Amino acid sequence: MLLAMLPMATPLAGAAPFQNALNPTGIQAAHIYTLWNVMLGVCTVVFVATMIGLLIALRRGGRGDETTPAEVARFGDPERIAHRSVVASVAISIALLLFLLAASVFTDRALARLPLQNALTLDITAHQFWWEVQYNDDPPSRNFITANELQIPVGRPVIARLHSDDVIHSLWVPNLHGKKDLIPGETSLIQFRADKAGDYRGQCAEFCGWQHAWMAFNVKALPPSDFERWAEQQRHSAPEPATDIAKRGRDVFESGPCGMCHNIQGTNAHGQFAPDLTHVASRPTLAAGRLPNTPEHMMAWIVNPQQFKPGANMPAVPLSPDDLRALVAYLQTLK
């Protein structure tokens, strides 16, 4: 068991950083990783020492046979060696536990000491079962909303206000930071910073219902200039459809059930109840990390969402095949 645990302590060299608390790419995850290593080291030493003690006891014991009279410990006259070793072990245990407590307190202090100058501020709202992310800016007309993806500039701190729309969720991007709960009726705060560009995966870490396991999102840490370019793109409304099929797709979206829940900036669809689809085609996944974002998967998802995420709030929408093709063609233009 110990041997099986050891390789986990070292980051998997070369593997793509996907969702791995042992491959920190932010300063805070690095602190947590250090604490994890300290705890693993202490526990390993304690485990080995205990096992050695056990082996010694096993070797020393069993010297009698059936005829040997039972050895009854005498009150008031304890064995002096046993007494000494028990006191020593208790003292060592207390010292080690206090050491771990101190290590944990210092890690917490280090986590809270992230410099927050020039921070990017977000509002993250958890829904059953997807994430809504609002990027705040000054003036507020530059705010924009996206869903199930979080793009952040490398090296710039992020302050996220966390909200929940229904039940308790928990935000966890293991490569960047620890977990933080999102509680209905309450606003919590999390600060983090990505120090290395890359794609990471975030996940809801508090059981929240049927599709808790498929409530994921993508985090992309990218150089500040690339981030600004992406943000500028996200601020734009959806482009006017260029082809006939895309125009028909937009009509289907606006006049059908889609626009009752979804919003596409620049059209008549202003639902505030489901993920904002203004730039849906630029996202890597569909349905909060459930499906890769390809036209085929999008079509399958619209035809029967309950097949992929039973219990999700997206209903199966009756559409004719032509309408469906046009709708997907239109959504694919929303880069």
Next chain:
Amino acid sequence: MRSERLLIAIAAVALVAACQRETRTFTQPPAGGVTLNAVQLTPLHAGAEPPQPPVPNGYQQNAYAMSQGKRLFSAYNCNGCHANGGGGSGPPLMDDVWIYGSDPQNIFATIVEGRPNGMPSFRGRIPDDQIWQLVAYIRSMSGLAPSDAAPSRNDSLSTKVSESRQDTQKPVQGGSEPAPSPQ
């Protein structure tokens, strides 16, 4: 004595099996096979008696359907006019006055077809099963849902009893009457 106990046990198991309160049906009818005309608006018909369309309101005994209906009630902005059942520019829904009937089919038709003086038509906008969930919730607001199915508490942070569990409210004098038009 033994056989009595056995009978009680069998009855208890049968009761549990019959309880559909918490059943959640996620698999929906295949797309395309859904019609939004499954409701008759007038008892008059041409020719012989037509077969009555089935009203699949199995949702009426289902707590999940009712709470989904409540969610949709605010998502589709019903409370923009009806408030939380108390009425605003639309009539209140928690009293026992029903202008167009309180049967599930009537409420379904009201949502699908719309009604004069402001109620919009949601034809083609809301899938059928969601309308039936809305119907279950709307009926529960005026005490028409069985109390063993209605959710006993609100989903939101509220100290009040769920409106699904409240008794039917008596209409306030003049409150739900249209104002007399100046002659």
